[in-house]
Amino acid sequence: MSKSRREFIKISALSFGGLVMANPILNAMIGQVQAGEPIDASKIKPVPTYCEVCFWKCAGWVHTDEKGELWKIEGNEDDPHCKGRFCPRGTGGLGMYNDEDRLKSPLMRVEVNGKQTFKEVSWDKAFRFIADKMNQISEEHGPESLALFKHGSGGAHFGKLFKAFGSRNITAPSYAQCRGPREVGFHATFGANINSPEPVDLENTKCLVLIGNHIGENMHNSHVQEMSKAIDNGLEIITVDPRLSTAASKSVHWLPIKPATDIALLLAWMHVLVTEKLYDKAYIDQYAYGFEDLEAHIADKTPEWAEEITTIKADVIRETARKMAYHAPATLIHPGRHVTWYGDDTQRLRAMAMLNALLGSWGRKGGFYFPEKAKVPSFPHPAYPSASWTWKDYLDGKYALAGSSIANVFVDASHPDNKTDKKIKGWFVVGTNLISTIPDTKKTLEAIDNLDLFVVVDTMPMEITGYADIILPECTYLERYDDIRVSPNREPNIAVRIPAAKPKYLTKPSDWIVRKLAEKLKLSAHFNYKSYSEVLDWQLKQMGFSLAEMKERGIIKFDRKNANLYLEEGEEYEFGTPTGMIELYSTDLEMEGFDPLPNYTPHPEPPAGFFRLNYGRAPMHTFGRTANNPNLNELMNENKLWVNPKIAKKAGIVNGQEIWLENQDGVKSEFPIKVRVTERIGMDNVYMVHGFGKSNKKLKRSNGRGISDSQLVTNVMVDPVMGGTGMRGNFVKFVIDKPEREVIS
Amino acid sequence: MRYAMVIDTKKCVGCSDCVVACQNENRVPIGYCRDWVIEHAKGAFPNVSIELRSERCNHCENSPCVRCCPTGASHYEEGGLVMVDRGACIGCGACVQSCPYNARFSHPEGYVDKCSFCNHRLKEGKSPSCVSVCPTNCMYFGDLNDSESQVSQLLKNRDWKVLAPEVGTKPQVYYLI
């Protein structure tokens, strides 16, 4: 691909000069295969991998062409994550490998004539520098003062290094900035986490309820496929969204709710189910705890009450509730994924879990199935040293229900304002661009300024790399081995990632980086192998297979140990809650001093002239990490601001016009964004896709294209239950003329 | 045999996987595409509806591009495929003008290029790459002359439309509505 791309540029430059003539004849003379000529696929041996463009990790096959260059990537038919079909991002994953803007060699921050700049250094020098700093921090503050922020497969290797070094301060923004509230909300109700992929039995669902969930815009592969299959089988969708999302357009009922009022709607739905006796009585009687409390709690939460708040008509609320009950238990209120909105998110997700409970969909066909995971033995290594403190100790009882580490708390612990003795002084950031994932960038930058060591490991020059002391270029997933993929699903399964190409430039796989750094830190005993393929082969042999066999198969599926995918009729079942039952009334929340039953609380409304800023996903991009991918950039190279035509008319802005945005705190967008005037959005909010407006000039394709919603998220509403960062309470106004900007040095 | 593609707009989510899969499969240079995705929104908030469509060459039964090609480079092949013989194409652009769907483009190497229904895959018994990658399974491919084929059955049982029928090209990409 990279070759033909370069040829293409050259040729097109020539053809504009009218010199295209040489080309067909030359090609004929040297017998070159023309780009675009079909490849004889029978001569090609594909290599198995699992995708790294998003967290769904679909297993697939990488095909190379007759010159040994990467040609295409296709899904593995046996993989339950993709069922043989990759999503656009996975299909365009080759662009990650081909992107000429990739990080190419280790870079170290140096000062030349008083100016800071990055200098290419050898891997060895980079490792010596990092190891020295790590040891220094460890001596001064203890090894716990080093923190790891990670996302994706590369991070796992660094996690091992951190544990071996003596720190358990390891985090990922995917929890407190994304799915945390739903884990806590559902765990409090059903005593089980949702995890990834969500164990929703979409293919058998008859009625799907989406609240701020955009299947089809999020490209969670198997869910998109199963929803589509269910549509063929007559699925009825109810979508709650202030915007006509793609899923809303496929819905029987689209409820364009007033933003931030979802809990009122959920309570009213429960009111209808309970007062009209539409709930699953046998299921509730057998499994649920606190039904009477719920009944009392929602007695006055009538559809009329909710209509006042949500603007959704009371009879629509009744009709949709009845529809859910009609299809129950094959009615699924999908838990969603990015649920950190208004700071009361755990309570909202609790309400969604309770609604599922009333409909009896947990553990039922068409609702939630019981997933199962394969067991993969870990490669032998010496025991990890214990850590004297972790982020939990730093929090000292706050956010007690958080089931995983809270990335923003790590920022707090690194900030100069941290007056405790539990300080974080060094960061490793692996595969996550904290600048656009953790809100309140100003605070993040202040924390970074306060660090003694800041290492960034990435494949691309993301914004975060610009702040690093040292940047380590990781090779892409197509160029490396990684851990065996083990994920919960209907059938337990494992998948492998085998490199399809040699690492380009001076890039290296994370396992190699970690192993070499461990040598410098005298921790080699923890990484006792020469290539990661040895680890995989050992693990696979323990399971009765081998790496050679996996190269042929890509994925192996196992029989379930627990035969039941769903609850059997009247089956006795103990839920993982304190009462062992489905807790409509949450004893966990009560114990920590939170509302045991969810309540609706009003949230601030946009002031006059301002609109609520909503953001979401495009199916062809993953967060902000694919904006520069040549294949995916071509599908969508900027985000646009959705504005209702009436609003646009009033503001005097037209379709395609470039405007700037300013939020309630006076923060202006760095770049302009094009307006998309569309009836798909209402009057009280504006919308854009997350992940654009790249400020790093080294990202040539995406720099300055569209804007970054993260820059405008300065009001963060923290969820008191688990520390999640609610980001949907920011309001913006239009700025027509280019704002003057102070130069940030 | 009469090859045809049937696309269910009720399932398409506009993810554009068909576009990128085609680019890879057929090594279409970056900056060019053989297929594309259209969104058509109608109505006023909150009574809005959208239709999503993956579009490409319609392999028309009455192809204006074949008719107007001065060299015979554009021609019909088995199953009604409309194909371009690269060695015979002079790149005059007449076929590009003749296509009401704007499905053809001038490849940087000089010849005119477009969707081939992946006929190299058809020969191997596979579906076109867009059809086989589509995560919503909203595309179907098959033989309309076989009344038992999936495409025939879908057109029999569902409402459908074709694009710009008034031009009289008899397009063979059908959209279920």
Next chain:
Amino acid sequence: MNEEILISGRMNPHIDPTLGIWGWEIPLYLFLGGLAAGILFFASLYTLLGREKELPTAVRKATFLVPIILIVGLGALFLDLKNKLYFWQLYTTIRIESPMSWGAWILMLITPLSMAWCLSYWRDLAPGWKYKLEWLEYIEKLVNKYRKPMAWILIVSSVILGIYTGILLSAFNARPLWNTSILGPLFLVSGLSTGAATIMWLSKEQLERSLFSKIDLLLIGIEVFFIIHLFMGFMASNAAQIEAAGLFLGGAYTLPFWIGVVVLGLIVPAILEIMELRGRKIPVAIPALLILFGGLIFRFIMVDAGQISSYLY
């Protein structure tokens, strides 16, 4: 609101946001083809009518331009080809349904004929000229011997060439603005008009000038009639054609078309010619140039606007 947008794909610079596969080459080629057809038509017509002596410019002098015009025109067509070295494929087949094909063939016929025609009059310009090659002498003799049959061939093929310049566009049913059978006759008349204007301009004879001035007036009249019919046809047609006509009726091409083509290219020169015929002194170059200019931009506008007009979004 009706919003139809491209979500992704098709970022082809010659297709989106609007089709632009044909730049300046094709309109220039069409203009020059029409001009050559016009000159050849009159040369052969008056040869057949036996008026070679009275009308020396039409029959002889102006035709010397034709090979040059045709070669420049063919050069423009060649530049339009993206696969240039395969151009010879045009002559490996005759495709009756493809205007591009029979255009190529008619030019293949008409270009050498026009050269032979000039050759036979060459000694008018350079008396006593001796050809170095024997076969040129032979051709000259042949033409002089068979001038009438040759004029018959030329008059037919020039009409075909003139109509072809219009049909090349009108054969595209994908472009509503072009897809009207009136475009063939319209471009033929426009080509004849530019040919007549050229003859009028080059001519030194009063009789010849005023004859071509009158011919031109008649052609302008027919052209205006065709243009009115063109729009009547559009407005009585389907939505796409009504929309296409809108490009000229309030749309982007309104001013250039009505002022540039109709007023400056047709009406003003017509008025000037009437004034001249009534005895006013007007430099003949002015109406002639205006007509040529009008004819040229007419083709640019039609090619450009036609590529914008479409049936889908």
